[in-house]
Amino acid sequence: MLGDNYSISWRVLDAQYWGVPQRRKRIFLVADFNGRSASEMFLSQRACEGILRRAKKRGKELPEILQKVLEKQAISA
Incomplete structure (x- = not known):
């Protein structure tokens, strides 16, 4: 989303891939x-x-959580 001198972007990410012991999708916003x-x-x-x-x-061996997140994003983006 673009406006005068600003932009907003969002993604839906599963919390389990970000170090949270839950399988819940969360919306992440960046402005x-x-x-x-x-x-x-x-x-x-x-x-x-x-x-x-x-x-x-x-x-190089990546930290387990980072590896999982990158793999998930690589196939779902």
Whole structure:
């Protein structure tokens, strides 16, 4: 959503992938009151795939929660 000098972006994310012991979907809002870049605050499917690919290539083990979140976002974005 764009307006005069602001933008708002939202995503529905499952709380279980963010360290909460619940399976509940939550709405996350990001607002940029100084410009139009709120949508850039969320990682795209391509960005998540790239992070996972680079970590694997470098032999880096990501924290379990981060790994799950990136994998979920990579297939559902």
